[in-house]
Amino acid sequence: MSIFDAKVESVGEGMQTLQPYEGNVLLVVNTASKCGFASQMKPLQQLYDRYKEQGFYVLGFPSGQFMNQEPLDSEEIPDYFKEKYGVTFPIFKKTEVRGENISPLFQQLTNETKGVGSNKIKWNFTKFLIGRDGTILYRYSPSTNPEKIEIDIKEALK
Known part of the structure; x- marks a missing residue:
């Protein structure tokens, strides 16, 4: 299955794929809005602003599992991130990123990438870079600063 076929739930639009x-x-x-890594939302937005005209999207999937x-409720999260960090990239409904109710998207992302010790997501702000063809290019740890990902984004956009 292509990553673009994964079903996700959007705030206001319900179930959809990434098509x-x-x-x-x-x-x-x-x-996660209350995570110590939430300050990464600002540099994530800066990357989105810098490269969206070239076909780059940041997609946020809030999770309360950690x-x-x-x-916050799913409907409150986009407004919170917009007010606090200026976020305009898509923020989806709260999503299970591990466990028996893991979303199909995160099931595929974790099945196809290596984490430290296991493939499971261990904390908020795990990041996955996906190429134009749906290939999962890189998995980044929660502590990876978004600015360090920029070189990989530029390469993927070529």
Whole structure:
């Protein structure tokens, strides 16, 4: 199955696939508004602003699975990130990124990449760079600063 066929749930639009993003470079990030890494939202937005005209999208998938660091309702999260960090890239509904109810998208992302010790997502702000053809190019740890990913984004956009 192509990554673009994965079903995700959008705030306001319900279930959909990632087909609208096919042919673009994607950075998929599991987010949480109360996580210590939430300050990464600002540089993620800067990357989105810098490269969106070239076909680059950051896609945020909030998760409350790690110490409930996403206590907000799905509908509140996009507004919170917009007000606090100026985020305009797509933020989807709260998503299970591990465990028995893992979303199909994160099931595929974790099955096809290596994590430290296991393939499971261990914390918020794990990031996945996906090429225009749907290939998962890189997996980045939560502590990887978004600015360090820029060189890989530029390469993927070529």
